[in-house]
Amino acid sequence: QKEVEQDPGPLSVPEGAIVSLNCTYSNSAFQYFMWYRQYSRKGPELLMYTYSSGNKEDGRFTAQVDKSSKYISLFIRDSQPSDSATYLCAMTLEVLIFGTGTRLQVFP
């Protein structure tokens, strides 16, 4: 079993839709929970991070962590074509461990 599991998608949604991206993990000792966004032919860039259970909001993005269920989610409201990218969940204990990424396409 991988330490971090992520649905690979791809997801294709119309502009304006609410998108939900999810990851599960097995190690309860993980400290930080992050979402990275990776555009084609670019390196991953940090989108959001959190370290406690609950929700954290930043504009159209909400990161949710449920430590009891070992589950994290990223919600994107009012999705835009510019949100089309691969989204990677990541977690740290001593090193950064990534999920495999979910490819999202938002069409006009």
Place this chain on the structure above:
Amino acid sequence: EAQVTQNPRYLITVTGKKLTVTCSQNMNHEYMSWYRQDPGLGLRQIYYSMNVEVTDKGDVPEGYKVSRKEKRNFPLILESPSPNQTSLYFCASSSSWGSYGYTFGSGTRLTVV
């Protein structure tokens, strides 16, 4: 501008010909790391360095070497590349080990024929 710079961006080489991928950061970060990204496998850590002259293996270190002689530079060396090392490589840096603020380079796409 704070950044991690990798060179080259694209490289095609032949089996067995030694190569070096350079990585440099201008943020005075102590922690640097190399990842490879493959379809269906995601990002996997090759080597990392917690500070100058301190390096350690990640999940997939076989066939790679690194060195950290200066804080800003962390080159990745493939002494005898093989086709299974064809991949997309990323260098990343962070102010501390185990933190959340990793900055990634733009990647090096390596093809070994």
